[in-house]
Amino acid sequence: MSGLVTGDAVVLGLQPARLPSRALAVLIDLVVVWAAYLLISLGLAVATASLDDAAVMAVSIASFLLILVGAPIAVETLSHGRSLGKLACGLRVVRDDGGPIRFRHALVRGAMGVVEILMTFGVVACIASLVSERGRRLGDVFAGTLVVRERIPAARVQAVPPPPPWLVGRFSGLDLSAVPEALWLEIRQYLTRARELDPVVGRRLAERLADELVARSGAPAPPGVPADAYLAGVVAERQARDARRAVASASSAGAGPVGGLPPVAASPAAPSVAAPPAASSASPSATGFAPPA
16 A cells, blocks of 8 residues: 555555556557557648648647647546556546646646656656555656556455443434535445544544534534544434435335235234233223333
């Protein structure tokens, strides 16, 4: 695993891509880009046959820059770091903090790629990746990016710790419909790894997540409740609501007739046997409470 750390001092579980997978992804991208460049160059050669040599040279340089340099930059920017080769190999380009790349990151990587991949046939990129601890080439170093693996074995899902007993059911009236799934995921990740964090950093992260949750739900947190306990209580309430909805949907699905047939009525031939009368000592009192026998 890599040592990527966010601004909240949370270590990200991102696995850097190795040189063979990166080389295969680059090879796929180069094959696609060069095939497109050759086809477009043939079309431009036919279209510019009547022009002079200077115009033909200008068109050739423009096509080279737009197809071999501009196209990969545009693809990485629009796909947030997933070109065709990286998509086939299960890779993605991310920032050093784990976030998606932007145009400036793709521009630096593309400009450096012309030197270390196209002009040197990938020799400089291979040497830089072998020397780097996280397998980064020069374009990644200058752009502040990293190529990581997306197809990794799924880790075992850790259970969210339960909230304090005095908070169970306290948030039953809270409106959680406006809370996005991304925020729920952050809260779950924090609660499952709260014990691994530094106490000061964990408290700051819990307070930030609690503030975002309060802003989304529209109701302030109860006074005197710690941020981590508040997050655990709200997550427990959401899980309880999901469980009730699942039980209700399962009950409604099982209440209907099976196979489209009407329900079978009970046979009248079997008379019910009346229960023997209870003893006078077990008769219910006027209050409706029956003492145990």
